[in-house]
Amino acid sequence: MRKSRKKRSKRQQPQPALSTAKPEEPREGQGAVSEDAPEATVPTEETIPEAAPTRRRFFRQAWWALGGIALLEYVWVVISFLRPRGAPEGETGIVVAGPVAGFEPGTVTAFRRGKFYLSRLEDGGFLALSRECTHLGCTVPWDDEQGRFVCPCHASAYDQRGVVLDPPAPRPLDLFPIRIENGVVKVDTGDPQKRLTFDEAQVTEP
Numbered sequence: 001m002r003k004s005r006k007k008r009s010k011r012q013q014p015q016p017a018l019s020t021a022k023p024e025e026p027r028e029g030q031g032a033v034s035e036d037a038p039e040a041t042v043p044t045e046e047t048i049p050e051a052a053p054t055r056r057r058f059f060r061q062a063w064w065a066l067g068g069i070a071l072l073e074y075v076w077v078v079i080s081f082l083r084p085r086g087a088p089e090g091e092t093g094i095v096v097a098g099p100v101a102g103f104e105p106g107t108v109t110a111f112r113r114g115k116f117y118l119s120r121l122e123d124g125g126f127l128a129l130s131r132e133c134t135h136l137g138c139t140v141p142w143d144d145e146q147g148r149f150v151c152p153c154h155a156s157a158y159d160q161r162g163v164v165l166d167p168p169a170p171r172p173l174d175l176f177p178i179r180i181e182n183g184v185v186k187v188d189t190g191d192p193q194k195r196l197t198f199d200e201a202q203v204t205e206p
């Protein structure tokens, strides 16, 4: 009897009524998408900005640039120092070196104008020597301590007469003609003369 009562009570429970009503249209201003609302944009490869360089990369590039500039300046200074310099216009010609008595025997005097050395030998004779190395044309300084010219480029050496002591220089330093007038030494820097050996005839006696 109890079972039949339970069954009956289950059957008698009211079933939810199926609604046939249509869903309400959204009222104006409630949940409706306005036509004026901006469209959502999806990021693409074109719209994504490039990644800004990191600070570390920036400093590394800056250091490389500064290092490159410093290296270029260093190379320029070295080349400027070593390259032979031609005489500017107006600096060739006769250079009045000075009175004979102003040059002690056994000395070498450098002249900026005309770019030559006036070498007075121990016997009192004069030679005017070009300061350009006969190897590749570097400027050759006189080394007073060693008593010789030593080229800074490839270490060629010349004695006080301009004769080669150490190669690779192939021949002596070029000569400029000398005139001695009224006890004054004059050098013609417009007429350099090549030579293969030293000869006494090259020396100008006072």
Ligand code: FES
Binding pocket: 133, 134, 135, 136, 137, 138, 151, 152, 153, 154, 155, 156, 167, 168, 169
């Ligand atoms: S240029 Fe002087 S030794 Fe080479």
